[in-house]
Structure formats: structure tokens, C-alpha cells
Amino acid sequence: STTADRVAELESEGAYAVMAAASKVEQETGKKVARLEIGQPTFPTPQHIVQAGVRAIESGQTKYSSPSGVQSLKEAVAEHTTKTRGIKTLPEEVVIGPGAKPGLFLTTLALVNAGDEVMYPDPGFPTYKAMTLTAGAIPVPVPLTRDGRTFEMATFEKLISPKTKLVVLNSPGNPTGGVMPQNDLERIAELAKEYDFWVITDEIYSRLLYDIPCAPSIYSIPGMKERTILVDGFSKTYCMTGWRLGWAVMPQQLTNKVELLLTHSVGCTATFTQGAGVAALTGPEDDLLEMIEDYRSRRELVVQGLNSIPGVTCPVPAGAFYAFFDVSSFGLTSREISRKLLREGLVAVLPGTDFGANGEGFLRLSYASPRDQIEQGLERILSTLKTL
Ligand code: PLP
Numbered sequence: 001s002t003t004a005d006r007v008a009e010l011e012s013e014g015a016y017a018v019m020a021a022a023s024k025v026e027q028e029t030g031k032k033v034a035r036l037e038i039g040q041p042t043f044p045t046p047q048h049i050v051q052a053g054v055r056a057i058e059s060g061q062t063k064y065s066s067p068s069g070v071q072s073l074k075e076a077v078a079e080h081t082t083k084t085r086g087i088k089t090l091p092e093e094v095v096i097g098p099g100a101k102p103g104l105f106l107t108t109l110a111l112v113n114a115g116d117e118v119m120y121p122d123p124g125f126p127t128y129k130a131m132t133l134t135a136g137a138i139p140v141p142v143p144l145t146r147d148g149r150t151f152e153m154a155t156f157e158k159l160i161s162p163k164t165k166l167v168v169l170n171s172p173g174n175p176t177g178g179v180m181p182q183n184d185l186e187r188i189a190e191l192a193k194e195y196d197f198w199v200i201t202d203e204i205y206s207r208l209l210y211d212i213p214c215a216p217s218i219y220s221i222p223g224m225k226e227r228t229i230l231v232d233g234f235s236k237t238y239c240m241t242g243w244r245l246g247w248a249v250m251p252q253q254l255t256n257k258v259e260l261l262l263t264h265s266v267g268c269t270a271t272f273t274q275g276a277g278v279a280a281l282t283g284p285e286d287d288l289l290e291m292i293e294d295y296r297s298r299r300e301l302v303v304q305g306l307n308s309i310p311g312v313t314c315p316v317p318a319g320a321f322y323a324f325f326d327v328s329s330f331g332l333t334s335r336e337i338s339r340k341l342l343r344e345g346l347v348a349v350l351p352g353t354d355f356g357a358n359g360e361g362f363l364r365l366s367y368a369s370p371r372d373q374i375e376q377g378l379e380r381i382l383s384t385l386k387t388l
Pocket of ligand 1: 039098099100101102125170173174202204233234235241245246
């Protein structure tokens with residue numbers, strides 16, 4: 001028997017394949033690989049959040065919650081969104097899920113018909129293509145500018161068609177760390193109204209910014225709240241990747257449909273995890289601020305280190321914890337270089353093409369990894385690229 005067409009073209013996230021390959025190299029050689037492939041903070045979850053989770057379990061928050069989330073967490077998210085995005089947001093417009101991913105995936109399923117077109121950044125987070133294919137829709141990757149900050153806007157405008165139903169934005173972005181400028185967001189907002197498409201803005205890295213206090217959001221542009229889904233979460237900001245907790249803010253009529261999809265798929269998000277989420281959003285931010293300072297100094301280390309390697313160019317990423325650097329001058333594909341770096345140099349980074357065809361010529365390094373691995377990784381990249 002066969003599997004369904006809807007899963008025929010699905011691919012994994014490249015990070016998982018490189019993680020497995022790096023572990024294999026470690027086993028085979030008995031040597032440690034500098035692990036710079038995965039976008040996962042190595043800091044522990046802050047103690048006050050852990051304690052809130054433990055208290056939630058001990059006090060019996062271990063039963064089903066409403067499929068769209070616990071009321072106190074929806075209230076905390078609504079207040080946080082109102083404060084950080086400057087647009088009044090109500091708890092009824094919030095849906096809680098096990099991570100930001102369900103906020104992306106299930107809203108796409110709720111909005112898009114087979115044959116509709118979905119536009120998303122190239123290079124971009126692989127889930128955007130996967131959710132588009134699962135919905136039976138047509139992926140329309142939009143090239144980013146070479147510095148990775150924003151869409152090539154002229155191409156974006158050309159790619160809009162009567163079938164365009166949804167545009168996905170990701171700022172600060174994975175894999176480039178780019179932050180989209182306000183004027184491009186305003187133009188996309190105008191086009192969204194003219195061509196009547198929805199916008200998902202994936203702002204999972206909204207707190208990880210190094211040069212400006214907050215990134216412009218399309219959700220904040222007047223008239224956009226009605227057609228925007230704002231996705232954000234806890235994984236990156238509060239080092240909670242394994243807790244599985246995130247949220248999406250959307251027009252109330254859409255929450256009803258997404259709640260049905262949650263009801264029949266995951267049921268609800270773990271209730272005690274949601275208790276920890278309230279503590280994360282309402283508690284002290286000292287750990288978070290310290291972590292941002294740490295990432296800022298690692299960013300400096302990485303950008304300087306990479307740019308000092310002959311043949312490598314690395315733009316300064318304004319946010320997230322990735323450096324997306326240009327290695328096209330070596331005349332090999334991104335995949336060939338990343339393989340060499342892993343096998344010969346014992347350093348794991350991702351080929352840019354894991355994020356779309358337009359990532360060719362680039363590699364992604366995650367500086368969420370510990371500083372000693374970053375330092376070792378940079379030395380190994382330098383010595384391996386020298387041999388090419
Ligand atoms: N969106 C982007 C751009 C990401 O990079 C990630 C994680 O790598 C996610 C969403 C998923 O986050 P979560 O762990 O909350 O599902």
C-alpha cells in the first residue's frame with residue numbers, strides 16, 4: 001500500500017539530518033564535532049519558570065485544558081502583545097499551542113485551499129514549504145536580498161497572482177537574522193489589502209535583537225490586524241524548546257476554526273506547561289537580558305571571525321542567533337562545503353540550500369551554541385576553507 005500524495009514531497013528540517021551526520025562522525029572518529037548546526041539555546045530554562053512548572057504539576061494542573069489554551073495564559077499573551085506591538089489585543093484573539101509550529105501549520109490549514117499560492121522567504125524556515133504542501137497549496141518561495149534582510153521587493157510584487165492566498169513573513173528571520181524594514185512591511189500591507197491575501201508573521205525571534213529595541217511588525221500597521229496571524233512563543237526567548245509552548249494571535253472568527261483543528265489533532269497543550277508560560281511572560285526578565293548580552297558578544301565573535309577568513313563574507317545579523325555567510329567564492333556548492341567542514345574539519349553547520357534554492361552559496365552557523373564550541377568551530381572553518 002502507498003502513502004498519500006500530501007506527504008509525498010515533505011522533507012525534514014536539514015538541521016536534523018546534519019545533527020545525525022555529526023553524531024555519526026563523532027562515533028566513527030571518537031572526536032568531538034563543534035556543534036553549530038541547531039538553533040537551540042544552551043542556557044537552561046530560567047529557574048522561576050521551572051519552579052512555576054513544578055508548582056503547576058504539584059497543584060494538579062494535569063488535566064485537559066480548553067483546546068485553545070488556559071485563560072490566564074491567553075490573558076498574559078494578549079497583554080504582552082498589546083504592550084510589545086502597540087495594538088489592543090484581546091484574550092479571545094489568542095490561541096495557545098504546543099510550540100509556535102502548530103500556530104503556523106494549523107492556521108495555514110484553516111486558511112488555504114488546494115491550488116492556492118503561498119509566498120514565503122527563500123532562504124526561509126523549512127516548515128513554511130511543508131505546511132503549504134500539506135495544505136495542497138502551491139509553494140511560491142520569494143528570494144531574499146543578498147544581505148538576507150528582506151524580500152527582493154520587485155520580485156515579490158511580480159510573484160503576486162490572483163491565486164495568492166497567504167504570505168509568510170519571518171522577522172527577525174531564520175536563517176539570516178535579518179530584520180525587515182518598516183517601508184517594505186508597509187508596501188506588503190498595501191498589497192495585502194489590494195490583492196486580499198492573509199499574512200502570517202512569524203516573530204519567534206522578536207526578543208532576540210541586538211541593535212534596536214524592537215523590530216517593526218506588520219501586525220502593528222493600521223488595518224492589518226484583520227488579516228494577520230502573529231506567531232510567537234517561548235522556545236527561543238525563554239530557552240523552553242522542549243516544553244512545547246507557543247501562541248498565535250488572529251482575528252476571532254479564525255480562532256474558532258483553529259480551535260477545531262487543535263481539538264481533533266493535539267487535543268490541547270500540556271496544562272502545566274501553560275502554567276510555566278504565565279510565569280515566563282509575567283516574571284522577571286534578568287535572565288533574558290543577560291542572555292541577550294551574551295548572544296550580542298557571540299555575534300561579534302562570529303561576524304569578526306568569519307569575515308577575517310579569506311573568501312568569506314558575513315553580513316551582521318540584526319537578530320535571532322544565526323550567521324548566514326557567503327562562501328560562494330570557493331566554487332563548490334553549499335552542501336559540498338558543509339560536508340567537507342563536517343568530515344574534514346569536524347565542525348557542523350547547515351548548507352544554505354536546506355532553507356531553499358536561493359540559499360546556495362551560503363552556510364548557516366548557529367551562535368546559540370556555547371562559546372568554546374563557537375571559538376573552536378571558527379578555527380576549524382578557517383583551517384578547512386584554507387585547503388579549498
Ligand atoms: N519559526 C522559526 C522561524 C523557527 O526558527 C522555529 C524554530 O526553529 C520555530 C518557528 C519553531 O518554534 P517552536 O519551538 O515554538 O515550535
